[in-house]
Amino acid sequence: MNKRNTQQRRRGILDLLAEQGEVSVDDLALRFETSEVTIRKDLTALEDNGLLLRRYGGAVQLPHELISEAAPATISARKQALAKAAAALIKDHYRIILDSGSTTAALLPELSAKQGLVVMTNSLFIANSLRELEHEPKLLMTGGSWDAQSESFQGQLAEQVLRAYDFDQLFIGADGIDLQRGTTTFNELTSLSRVMAEVAREVVVMVESDKIGRKIHNLELPWTSIKILVTDDKLPDTAKRQIEQQGVRVICAPVSTEHTTSE
Secondary structure, eight states: OOHHHHHHHHHHHHHHHHHHSEEEHHHHHHHTTSOHHHHHHHHHHHHHTTSOEEETTEEEOOOGGGSOOOOOSSOOHHHHHHHHHHHTTOOTTOEEEEOSSHHHHTTGGGGTTOOSOEEEESOHHHHHHHTTSSSOOEEEEOOOEEETTTTEEESHHHHHHHHTOOEEEEEEOOSEEETTTEEEESOSOOHHHHHHHHTEEEEEEEOOGGGBTOOOSEEEEEGGGOSEEEEETTSOHHHHHHHHTTTOEEEEEOOOSSOOOOO
């Protein structure tokens, strides 16, 4: 079968799994009119991407706590603006990392027109959403230990997986921006973010302007690790100049007033 048929079959397997909670190799082989060997390869690939768990003779859904990371009902106008500006930096066939978070997740609709992307993520929501894109990227997942606070995979295993690759760009959000130090976060797990930055040639921070100047005790990425900051056009000129003095390119995306979605 060609790649498109393989993708359609694997989507069908996930749809059945969502309906039934579990699936068996022999039933799937009959339903999709293919061999049990092919189905086992499908299940292995889907498990490797963090989308199901293999069981003897079939597969089951991931535990609920691992799939509770939900998409926001709407994407705010500011996040849409940031996403459009950040997506303009991505070229076809780039290898990128998308960190977990609602701001980076806003990039997903903007990636549909990109071809030949390779995307690494530590987010189950982002991984599932990437499968729905018209030009489905090659998906890589960090694996590691699930952290309920950040709703992402963290830990030494995730860091080891990242260090086995190199990437063109990292797209990452922030809870706050310290104008003197860099990005700050409430989460104490910052080591994976730093490894992501190490293995990417260009680090792009996506953050809404009202978080700039917000000092939080945990420093995530220093300015020396950051190449570009994408924010909205509400950023004060004084703050923009301070960030640029750190050697960081600042992109202020215009926010559309056509949408009334809440921030």
